[in-house]
Amino acid sequence: MSLPKPMMRGLLAKRLRFHLPIAFSLALFAAAAFKFTVTEPRKKAYAEFYKTYDSTKEFNAMREAGIFESVRPSGE
Template sequence: MSLPKPMMRGLLAKRLRFHLPVAFVLSFAAAISYKYMVSEPRKKAYAEFFKQYDAVKEFNAMREAGVFESVRPSGE
C-alpha cells in the first residue's frame, strides 16, 4: 500500500479561496466591534467631560498651586 501523492499544483489558490474571504470578514468584524465598543464610548466620555470643563477655572487653580514658573499667583 502506497501513500497518495500530495497535492502541490494549485494548493495556494485552493487555500486562498477559503482563507481570503474569512480574513476580510474577520477584519471587518474587528473594525466594527472596535468602533462601537471602544471609539464611540470614548467620544461620548470626552464630550461629557468638556461640557462642564472650565479651562480658566482650571488654569487659575494651577496658578494658585504654583504649577507654572512664569505666571505669578494673583496674591503677589
C-alpha cells in the same frame, strides 16, 4: 500500498479561496467591535467632559497652586 502524491499545483489558490473570505470577515468584525466598544464610548466621554470644562478656571486653579514658574499667583 502507497500513499497518493499530494496535489501541489494550485494549492495556494485553493487554500486562499477558502481562507481569504474568513480572514476578511474576522477583520471586519474585529474593527466593528473595536469601534463600538472602545472609540464610541471614548468620544462620548470626551464630549461630556468638554461640555462643562472651563479652561480659565482650571488655569487659575493651577496658578494659585503654584504649578507655573513664570506666572505669579494673583495674591502676590
